[in-house]
Amino acid sequence: LEAISSADWFPDGRSVLVCGNELGRASRCYVQSLAGTPLRPVTPEGTTGGLVSPDARAVIAVDSTKRYSLYPLVGDSTHAIPALTPDDQVVRWSPDGRTLWVARISEITVRVERLDLATGRRQPLIEGRRDQPRRIGMFAVAIADDPRVYAYQAGYRVSHLFVVEGVH
Numbered sequence: 001l002e003a004i005s006s007a008d009w010f011p012d013g014r015s016v017l018v019c020g021n022e023l024g025r026a027s028r029c030y031v032q033s034l035a036g037t038p039l040r041p042v043t044p045e046g047t048t049g050g051l052v053s054p055d056a057r058a059v060i061a062v063d064s065t066k067r068y069s070l071y072p073l074v075g076d077s078t079h080a081i082p083a084l085t086p087d088d089q090v091v092r093w094s095p096d097g098r099t100l101w102v103a104r105i106s107e108i109t110v111r112v113e114r115l116d117l118a119t120g121r122r123q124p125l126i127e128g129r130r131d132q133p134r135r136i137g138m139f140a141v142a143i144a145d146d147p148r149v150y151a152y153q154a155g156y157r158v159s160h161l162f163v164v165e166g167v168h
Contacts (some may be wrong), residue, residue, distance in 0.1 A: 001030075001039070005048050010056050017059060019048045029061050031073070043071045051090060054097040060090060070117075083120035095145045101125060103141055110152070112141060126150060 004020035005027055018039070019029040029050035030039040043050060043061045047069075050061040059071045066086035071078050084090070089103040091112060100115045102122075112126040125147045141152040 003027075006050065008050060008052050010052050011054060012056065017042070017050050017052050019043075019050045019061070026064075029059060029071075042073060047071075049090070051093060054093055054095055060093075060100070062090075081117065083115055083117075083122075088115075091141055091143055094147075101143050101147060110141070112143065112147075112150075114147070 001018065001020040002023045004018055006019045008017045009015075010017065010031075014035070015031050015033045017029055018032050019027060021027040026045040027048045028041055028045045029043040029047060030041050032039055042059055044063075046064045047061040050059045050071075052059055052073075057072065057074045058076075059073060060068060060081070061071060062068050068081045068084040068088070068090065069078055070081060084100075084102065087104055089105065091101045091103050093100060094114065098117060100117065102113050102115045104111045104113065110126075110128050111124060113122040114125050115122050125143075126141075141150060143150045
């Protein structure tokens with residue numbers, strides 16, 4: 001692969017889901033066995049950010065229009081997840097595989113919700129306010145199997161613009 005945008009271990013630890021692109025191609029997700037077999041594509045081109053389900057039967061990934069879909073690794077067919085919006089950032093699957101933990105990051109708040117895949121129902125897990133709302137440019141959250149245990153990273157960039165006159 002020319003570039004890798006994300007990776008996620010399979011539950012058995014024998015394979016990795018790698019999302020990236022081949023030279024001159026759009027990004028997609030592949031299964032890479034640690035046994036060294038060739039990459040096997042599992043999502044269409046234009047997808048990234050893949051996460052493997054806890055039962056290793058499916059992958060959730062997002063396309064270039066920020067629509068999320070569930071891509072089966074065993075049987076079934078691909079289907080969209082309409083309850084996820086372009087404003088959502090999938091953090092991880094719940095350990096039972098029935099829900100997703102989804103971050104919604106606005107100018108003022110950071111909210112992580114539990115999204116039931118069967119019903120589309122959302123329940124809040126974590127909510128916080130940003131100290132300096134307009135300055136945060138990066139945000140990442142990691143959640144343990146017990147959602148009461150989490151870590152987050154926030155950072156910001158500062159830029160200065162100068163007007164210089166009279167320089168020849």
